[in-house]
Amino acid sequence: MSPPAESAPLSGRQPKAVRNALAVLEEVIAAGPGVTAKEISAALKLPPATTYRLLNLLVAEGYLVRLPDLRGFALGRRAGRLTVPAAARPPAAARAVVERLRQRVRWGVHLASYHSGRLTMIDTDPDHPPTGAAVLARFPHASALGKLLLADQPDWRAAVPELRRFTVHTVTDPARLAREVADVAQRQLARQCGELHPDRGCLAVPIHDVASGALVAGLAVSGPAERVAGPNVELVELLTEHAGQLAPLLA
The missing domain is CATH 1.10.10.10 (Winged helix-like DNA-binding domain superfamily/Winged helix DNA-binding domain)
Structure with missing residues (x-):
């Protein structure tokens, strides 16, 4: 039988x-x-x-x-x-911090959550819509917010199902991406210059739980590739300042 x-x-x-x-x-x-x-x-x-x-x-x-x-x-x-349940909407106090940053910069400001190890946009700039949430979640190698998540992983390769090329600037070489991810982990700063769209760039900093130190969110500014993703000390300082304000609100 x-x-x-x-x-x-x-x-x-x-x-x-x-x-x-x-x-x-x-x-x-x-x-x-x-x-x-x-x-x-x-x-x-x-x-x-x-x-x-x-x-x-x-x-x-x-x-x-x-x-x-x-x-x-x-x-x-x-x-x-x-699907994993979507991350909760940030509290009003956190949204107020993000809105203050939007009033101080001329480009888009976005807040992402890393709930359950997945990139989820939880507060996007209505005047400067980001790339689709599904693309950002599936291809973290091509965005600044995604690179923050990869830099926090024990093995970033397990979080990237496909190194898809979106533009000529998208980093798809594993060795080069490994070096970039290591640099993000060291500097606590991620850049993306024309990797999703040729003329758009992004700068992102991590937000860590104040008690455990775990990565909980990322704060990003997106805009013209060379203006945003290039060397910009003042913008980095603004992002870091506001990320610090958000940390106790997103624990």
Whole structure:
């Protein structure tokens, strides 16, 4: 008598199929609603037939849905069960500190949380919207806030599923990125100059729990690449000052 289906060992192809299905889900999250099967196939370098088969399976199981015009896909209701609960909105006192910094600089000011080891934007500048939250969370190597998170990891490579290149300035060489992450850890300061968008840059400093010293958040200024991410002592001092004010409020 053959063993029950649930106890049968995995075949050689099954683990790869599972990885591909998860990669498809990740791509839909990163690309956003409306991404097409063709775009997913190209991004993941999967054969079109394999991509369509995985998409149909994920739709049937409720993890994805087809948009009404049938031209693209979005996350389904079951996908919500796979996510970590969003970080809580910062308290009013913390939001007030962030707003004071916005009044002192001409560019965008953003606050991110590292709740559960994941980058989550919790206070973004409405006048200077940042890159999409899903992209920032999935590709931490390409943002200043993401590099703060990598610098806090025992092994930053485990937090980077893919070193995707967004522009010619995106650091995708593992050795170079390792040096940069080590520098961020030493200086407690991260820079990103044209790595997500050619003309945009970002400067970020960490916020640590005052009692445990754990990394809890990051404060960033984004704007023209050379003006923000280049040498800017006054801007670094402003960021550090306000990060210090935020630390006891975000514990």
